[in-house]
Amino acid sequence: MALLEVEDIVIRFGGVTAVAGVSFAVEDRQICGLIGPNGAGKTTTFNCISGIYRPNSGRIRFAGQDITGEPRHRMTGYGIGRTFQNLALFRSMTVRENVLAGAHASGRSGFIASALALPQVRREAAEAQARASELLALLDLNRVADAPVAALPFGWQKRVEMARALISRPKLLLLDEPAGGLNHGEVDDLAALLGEIRRNFNLAILLVEHHMSLVMRVSDKVVALDFGKKIADGTPEQVRSDPEVIRAYLGGGDDHARAA
Numbered sequence: 001m002a003l004l005e006v007e008d009i010v011i012r013f014g015g016v017t018a019v020a021g022v023s024f025a026v027e028d029r030q031i032c033g034l035i036g037p038n039g040a041g042k043t044t045t046f047n048c049i050s051g052i053y054r055p056n057s058g059r060i061r062f063a064g065q066d067i068t069g070e071p072r073h074r075m076t077g078y079g080i081g082r083t084f085q086n087l088a089l090f091r092s093m094t095v096r097e098n099v100l101a102g103a104h105a106s107g108r109s110g111f112i113a114s115a116l117a118l119p120q121v122r123r124e125a126a127e128a129q130a131r132a133s134e135l136l137a138l139l140d141l142n143r144v145a146d147a148p149v150a151a152l153p154f155g156w157q158k159r160v161e162m163a164r165a166l167i168s169r170p171k172l173l174l175l176d177e178p179a180g181g182l183n184h185g186e187v188d189d190l191a192a193l194l195g196e197i198r199r200n201f202n203l204a205i206l207l208v209e210h211h212m213s214l215v216m217r218v219s220d221k222v223v224a225l226d227f228g229k230k231i232a233d234g235t236p237e238q239v240r241s242d243p244e245v246i247r248a249y250l251g252g253g254d255d256h257a258r259a260a
């Protein structure tokens with residue numbers, strides 16, 4: 001049984017079918033790249049897995065459990081963490097505070113227990129602090145831990161988002177365009193970091209990404225979409241040389257050419 005099973009999902013917006021029956025699976029500890037030209041349906045698929053959209057039909061299973069249409073606030077509890085293309089950080093808070101905010105989303109203590117500062121709450125808070133420190137070190141964010149997040153360059157803010165997603169110990173990390181806006185050196189660092197994250201946290205990663213060389217370098221498998229349909233699913237080598245993929249990237253006018 002795969003960790004994530006996406007089965008024949010269809011997502012429509014009014015008259016537009018953004019995703020037209022897509023299926024694929026992500027195994028435990030696998031890094032899977034989701035690629036495709038502009039408008040292919042990547043983000044919509046991603047938003048469906050993370051509970052932002054509900055599919056019109058089809059099923060999504062995570063660790064054997066049907067999570068189709070579950071709201072996004074439940075996803076952390078299931079073991080799914082995510083980052084956003086345009087960042088969703090608390091800009092005036094420090095790096096450490098932002099990372100800790102991810103732990104609050106997954107804390108088991110309820111509102112009353114927290115208000116009364118019961119021992120379990122204090123234990124959870126201490127654990128979260130220790131884990132935040134570990135993550136800040138791993139993601140090389142120690143030096144800026146007490147700086148407001150808004151003062152950091154974009155590439156560093158992306159790392160903060162990743163640390164925030166990781167603090168809840170996800171089994172699957174969804175990354176929306178992690179290389180977007182990064183310079184060449186930062187993309188190299190990101191490739192190394194993704195491997196390190198997988199090794200350290202024993203998790204699977206699904207990334208939507210336009211940066212083709214990054215996807216091909218880090219992914220164990222790649223799923224390619226075009227016009228809402230899956231056109232290829234295999235190893236980076238298989239997908240890179242797939243005639244449908246080559247046609248989608250080279251033959252689709254301005255939008256497609258930009259994505260290639």
Ligand SMILES: Nc1ncnc2c1ncn2[C@@H]1O[C@H](COP(=O)(O)OP(=O)(O)OP(=O)(O)O)[C@@H](O)[C@H]1O
Nearest residue numbers: 013016017018036037038039040041042043044045
């Ligand atoms: N909220 C929405 N309302 C209406 N149409 C939408 C909405 N979101 C996406 N679409 C349409 O669905 C299709 C797929 O869009 P989607 O953003 O998933 O593609 P994508 O592969 O992520 O593209 P990009 O790489 O440009 O981000 C496009 O035709 C898009 O215009």
